[in-house]
Amino acid sequence: MSGPMKAVAAPAVLPVVIVGAGPAGLATAACLGRRGVDALVLEAAPALGNAWRHHYDRLHLHTVKGRSHLPGLRFAPGVPRYPSRADVLAYLERYAARFGIAPRTGEAVHRVAAADGAGYLVETSRGVHRARAVVMAAGFNRVPNPARLPDQGAFGGKLLHASGYRNGLPFVGQRVLVVGAGNTGAEVALDLAEHGAQPTLSVRSGVNVVPRDFLGLPIQVASIWMRGLPPALADGVGRGVSRLAFGDLTRHGLPRAQQGPISNVARWGRIPVIDVGTVAAIARGAIAVKPGVARLTATGAVFADDSACDFDAVILATGFQHALADLIAVPGALDPAGQPRGGRGTGAAARIFFVGYRIVATGHLRQIGIEARKVAAAIAAG
Secondary structure (H helix, E strand, O other): OOOOOOOOOOOOEEEEEEEOOOHHHHHHHHHHHHOOOOOEEEEOOOOOOHHHHHOOOOOEOOOOHHHOOOOOOOOOOOOOOOOEHHHHHHHHHHHHHHOOOOOEEOOOEEEEEEOOOOOEEEEEOOEEEEEEEEEEOOOOOOEEOOOOOOOHHHOOOEEEEHHHOOOOHHHOOOEEEEEOOOHHHHHHHHHHHHOOOEEEEEEOOOEOEEEOEEOOEEHHHHHHHOOOOOHHHHHHHHHHHHHHHHOOHHHHOOOEOOOOHHHHHHHHOOOOEEEOOHHHHHHOOOOEEEEOEEEEOOOEEEEOOOOEEEOOEEEEOOOEEOOHHHOEOOOOOEOOOOOEOOOEOOHHHOOEEEOOOOOOOOOHHHHHHHHHHHHHHHHHOO
């Protein structure tokens, strides 16, 4: 006969659990620490800043370093105006060291649920944590968009999502179709051209394109200055700048978006393409432009205009999802579409907070800093 069962100790209640050790998680942890609030930072990957470790090599911030640092620490003086992927990663590591943030890496969060009484249970690959508050900061690019092209399985060449793209070296001399004309697609196509590939950019719908700098002024700074303007006026300014910088983009096969750049961000969360050379490459014929893909074939693609081309590889620059609904099981945390309702949930989810999920025209890292300060203040206030 077995002896009496031993009682299993309930997990200690932590003040805050932060999910994600990217810029949003680190900024929130730093802001909480400066207010005397301890936080456990959980990261599924082996190291902090995981997304920045795996972005394509040529990536630079589209925002200036002076408006892109996190609260409490600026970029080093020697970093260029537009920091590279490696610069950002080094900055994040320095930031964590500066504020004594030591994420628990390799610990994936599987589920956040309401605890009996109060607080939340954070179920992970290593166990369960109980917390009075939870901050979701895992990023809106946590999961590659699973959308498939028609007849995608028929294609016999190499096919990968842009999250798996590093540089153009494996594609030298190859015909490569890049599907998606957002910032990632535009830069991947440019990188392929610079490495001697033959890229074609598939543009399904209208796009807004703005220069990274105009007349010496960073477009981010102009967006910050214009944030108080009526959207119609700001759209007009943005479209005027685009016209002056590039001329009529429709002559290059880039259809005009129905809404202007500011309205597109506000209504649909679609950041305009911040051009760093793609338009010039299209103009000189280094990048071909085609409409949306109707279907893939064994050797290439058929497009919406019934034209067809052969390709050696297809890269899907079709975006990402935050997939928060897969993680949070507390009513009131998300709206019916699975999106964060704002900076925090409602009702039973009133102490589940979100940092880094709002898309703005004035710079994502700048916005993360604003949100991290507000969330830290709300948590510290109780």
